[in-house]
Amino acid sequence: xxxxxxxxxxxxxxxxxxxxxxxxxxxxxxxxxxxxxxxxxxxxxxxxxxxxxxxxxxxxxxxxxxxxxxxxxxxxxxxxxxxxxxxxxxxxxxxxxxxxxxxxxxxxxxxxxxxxxxxxxxxxxxxxxxxxxxxxxxxxxxxxxxxxxxxxxxxxxxxxxxxxxxxxxxxxxxxxxxxxxxxxxxxxxxxxxxxxxxxxxxxxxxxxxxxxxxxxxxxxxxxxxxxxxxxxxxxxxxxxxxxxxxxxxxxxxxxxxxxxxxxxxxxxxxxxxxxxxxxxxxxxxxxxxx
Numbered sequence: 001x002x003x004x005x006x007x008x009x010x011x012x013x014x015x016x017x018x019x020x021x022x023x024x025x026x027x028x029x030x031x032x033x034x035x036x037x038x039x040x041x042x043x044x045x046x047x048x049x050x051x052x053x054x055x056x057x058x059x060x061x062x063x064x065x066x067x068x069x070x071x072x073x074x075x076x077x078x079x080x081x082x083x084x085x086x087x088x089x090x091x092x093x094x095x096x097x098x099x100x101x102x103x104x105x106x107x108x109x110x111x112x113x114x115x116x117x118x119x120x121x122x123x124x125x126x127x128x129x130x131x132x133x134x135x136x137x138x139x140x141x142x143x144x145x146x147x148x149x150x151x152x153x154x155x156x157x158x159x160x161x162x163x164x165x166x167x168x169x170x171x172x173x174x175x176x177x178x179x180x181x182x183x184x185x186x187x188x189x190x191x192x193x194x195x196x197x198x199x200x201x202x203x204x205x206x207x208x209x210x211x212x213x214x215x216x217x218x219x220x221x222x223x224x225x226x227x228x229x230x231x232x233x234x235x236x237x238x239x240x241x242x243x244x245x246x247x248x249x250x251x252x253x254x255x256x257x258x259x260x261x262x263x264x265x266x267x268x269x270x271x272x273x274x275x276x277x278x279x280x281x282x283x284x285x286x287x288x289x290x
Contacts, residue, residue: 007122008085033156034100034110036060043091048283060152061098067112082121093124132259138164138176142186145208165189180209191250192216195243205232222278245269
């Protein structure tokens, strides 16, 4: 049986400790994957961009045909209530979720109004500053909007991410760059990706094959306002092989430098350090803690 870190989940009008059952074998999501979620962070007394994450889970629900039942403001309020159930200044992962219960006009269609919601908070330490990742190239590709709901944070997308990550781990790496169907880099198996070349910060342009992450958008904005040149463009794997610096952005780990790509060793660079510093400054601003 799985062992989980301390967890509190708001479900069916009340808080439950541990890992409560939320769906049965006839629930649409349990066999046909009608589920979306989002992920926010609470750490050091702040919850940066929490309202944006709450709004995005509602938008993700709509994009797979579910009608969200919770206002974003309500999700934010429940999160602050849930944080009080944990001891001390522990880092938390915040996961609001929607899923389909019943069938709609066809077996494969969820009933858009027969849905479940929960808000799960659990202890999840942030990786230490400067901890780097080793990456390689995955043989698997990111789907496009024509083939999968890539504009939503949908659970059905993650088995593809998992096989890319498993492949990388089996080869002695921590993560993998995943290409889109045109052969350009989309993201890693778990996060968005940046590179630095000649002092310019480059990141794949959102083209419908990967989620334009909230932490990604925040990093672009913060670096740009600090004076850095940040450009979204099509990038190949060879571009990353020749980069001066590579770093990843994602809600779970925030800013992570890349210290190896295939056989090439890299050092955590100044842009990644600056991006992390800027993010922490933003996160501790009172406006970001809402």
